[in-house]
Amino acid sequence: MSYVIEAHNLTKIYNPKTIPVYAVNGVDLQVEEGEFTALVGPSGSGKTTLLNLIGGLDYPTTGDVKIAGVDITKMSENKLIDFRLQNIGFVFQAYNLIPVLTASENVEFVMLMQKKPKREREQHAIELLKEVGLSDRLNNRPTELSGGQQQRVAVARALASKPRFILADEPTANLDSKSTENLLDIMAKLNKEDKMTFIFSTHDQRVIDKARRVVTLVDGKIVSDEKQTQSS
Amino acid sequence: MLFKVAWRNIWRNKTRSIVVIASVAVGLFAGMFMMAFFMGLVKQEISSAVETQLSHIQIHNPAFADDKEVSDTIANAAAIIEKLKNDSTVKGVSGRVVAAGMISSSSAAMGVEIHGINAADEKKVSSISGEMKEGIYFSGKKNEIVIGQKLAEKLGVKLHSKIVLTFQSVTGDLTAGSYRIAGIFRSRNSAFDEMTVFTNDNELGQLLGTRSGIHEIAVILKDDKNVNNAATELKKQNPALLVQTWTELSPEMALITGIFDQIMYIIIGIILLALMFSIINTMLMAVLERQREFGMLMAIGMNKPRVFFMVVLESVMLTCAGIPVGILLTIGVVEYLAKHGIDMSAFSKALSQFGFSNIVYPELQTSMFLPISLMTGLAAILSAIYPAVKALQFKPAVAIHKI
Ligand SMILES: Nc1ncnc2c1ncn2[C@@H]1O[C@H](COP(=O)(O)OP(=O)(O)OP(=O)(O)O)[C@@H](O)[C@H]1O
Ligand SMILES: [Mg+2]
Numbered sequence: 001m002s003y004v005i006e007a008h009n010l011t012k013i014y015n016p017k018t019i020p021v022y023a024v025n026g027v028d029l030q031v032e033e034g035e036f037t038a039l040v041g042p043s044g045s046g047k048t049t050l051l052n053l054i055g056g057l058d059y060p061t062t063g064d065v066k067i068a069g070v071d072i073t074k075m076s077e078n079k080l081i082d083f084r085l086q087n088i089g090f091v092f093q094a095y096n097l098i099p100v101l102t103a104s105e106n107v108e109f110v111m112l113m114q115k116k117p118k119r120e121r122e123q124h125a126i127e128l129l130k131e132v133g134l135s136d137r138l139n140n141r142p143t144e145l146s147g148g149q150q151q152r153v154a155v156a157r158a159l160a161s162k163p164r165f166i167l168a169d170e171p172t173a174n175l176d177s178k179s180t181e182n183l184l185d186i187m188a189k190l191n192k193e194d195k196m197t198f199i200f201s202t203h204d205q206r207v208i209d210k211a212r213r214v215v216t217l218v219d220g221k222i223v224s225d226e227k228q229t230q231s232s
Numbered sequence: 233m234l235f236k237v238a239w240r241n242i243w244r245n246k247t248r249s250i251v252v253i254a255s256v257a258v259g260l261f262a263g264m265f266m267m268a269f270f271m272g273l274v275k276q277e278i279s280s281a282v283e284t285q286l287s288h289i290q291i292h293n294p295a296f297a298d299d300k301e302v303s304d305t306i307a308n309a310a311a312i313i314e315k316l317k318n319d320s321t322v323k324g325v326s327g328r329v330v331a332a333g334m335i336s337s338s339s340a341a342m343g344v345e346i347h348g349i350n351a352a353d354e355k356k357v358s359s360i361s362g363e364m365k366e367g368i369y370f371s372g373k374k375n376e377i378v379i380g381q382k383l384a385e386k387l388g389v390k391l392h393s394k395i396v397l398t399f400q401s402v403t404g405d406l407t408a409g410s411y412r413i414a415g416i417f418r419s420r421n422s423a424f425d426e427m428t429v430f431t432n433d434n435e436l437g438q439l440l441g442t443r444s445g446i447h448e449i450a451v452i453l454k455d456d457k458n459v460n461n462a463a464t465e466l467k468k469q470n471p472a473l474l475v476q477t478w479t480e481l482s483p484e485m486a487l488i489t490g491i492f493d494q495i496m497y498i499i500i501g502i503i504l505l506a507l508m509f510s511i512i513n514t515m516l517m518a519v520l521e522r523q524r525e526f527g528m529l530m531a532i533g534m535n536k537p538r539v540f541f542m543v544v545l546e547s548v549m550l551t552c553a554g555i556p557v558g559i560l561l562t563i564g565v566v567e568y569l570a571k572h573g574i575d576m577s578a579f580s581k582a583l584s585q586f587g588f589s590n591i592v593y594p595e596l597q598t599s600m601f602l603p604i605s606l607m608t609g610l611a612a613i614l615s616a617i618y619p620a621v622k623a624l625q626f627k628p629a630v631a632i633h634k635i
Pocket of ligand 1: 014015024045047
């Protein structure tokens, strides 16, 4: 079985010259296709940093990250942007969407970057927004959407590029419990039905409960990595 | 869609964008209006000079043009004048007897250029007959003279005063004639008014001893665009004569139009340079306050050339939105003032000293719209470079997590 993500001996040191912070410290992590994995740990444990490293948003101090067998730590910034565009979907905690575009335009935007034809973009955007339950919000701008709806658009947007996996850094941190549950259900459904791989960081126990694998970080090190069975 | 994004981004901060658009519009208006004003002034000055002094074309004996000897008349003047009078493209022809001389009243004497003219012909060529302040432009009586107001003041003479003209005849003898002032004119050019007097051509010819000899043929065409063609034709027909267009007679005046063009581009350039600082400032603010958004865009796959392009596009759209506003403003104001004129009488003393008139009618320079628009677009692109480079320097990992 080949891994979609292979991180080997990953270390990220902030401020190496003054007061070094080992945000991620010698992490080895493999992720298989179809996983639904939660990254947990106390605040400052390095979850965001690790997600940035495996998502190619930042370069490690040492170690390497292979995505589908390709080492991304050696790529130039601009190459990495194109690599992310084709391979990785992102959902952030907030400010996911382009404020001047409607929900469907936001979803189309990544496909535009991928130079997909207009018809395909429009159709696919509508399909994806339908999948996340927003077929009645296609033409609303982010400011006209609730936080939960915005995050669902972000999931649809992340899916639009047909990525290998989706990284979500605390996607539910700003959501109420109902919206949290709703978003997680959608992610779980996409994982189950479309085999989309999700890796998300969270503090929320109810979110952790939905994961099938839970990786726990403390002080930049993985202290536990457990599979858990799913009730739903 | 990138265009859509860029355009909508401009309107995220309406006030700020409107300020930039308005300053571009006003800056361009200021430049273009100035151009229209000066062009109007220059064109008026040219047409006034053409009407009072230069005509479209003048013909001389080349020797006369050099040293103004009264003996150097135009050999077959009568035939040339006759031919021109029958030419349908010619509006007026006037044959002139020209002599340098001295005008003296009881109290003063001045050097002048005496133009002996046929009043009926001269009226068709020169506007002086329409610029009489006192008296009339020749009644047909004997020994009439028409002089400028400025000259009349200097000589201390009034309408109907007697003055004496003194000049050298063709034989070199000093000759004098006594005249009565029939009319006093005032053209836009006070230097001309002070230096030029008009009398009857036959009377002057008799005193000079040149008889029906003509020194100068002045031609006004119906359409001033034909000047060069007509002059070329006349040169061909009269190779022995000196045929000059008004631009040849007064090259500095023709030059002015070209120089104003260049000055204009320099002025617009300076205005744009000043505007660029405001555009750079605005674009820099727009980029810096959207740091997280740029981080997100690069995270989800918007590559650097595209980010750069988007910032440039925003700058160009923002700036260029001011162009049509500026052009419309210019057209509106200039068209209005072209009809009603700008009264410059507050400065008229100084202006008329240089031959300029009181009321200036600005002239719209539509040919400048395209080059000015291109210059503005270029300024917009240049202004975008620094902000765009700034945007590229954002690191997605850092930018996204900035609060
Ligand atoms: N840009 C940075 N410069 C310096 N130190 C940083 C930077 N980013 C993160 N750190 C430090 O690295 C460590 C890990 O931070 P990180 O944001 O990855 O933790 P986290 O697990 O995501 O925390 P949280 O749950 O609060 O989001 C922390 O000690 C943090 O202070
Ligand atoms: Mg974090």
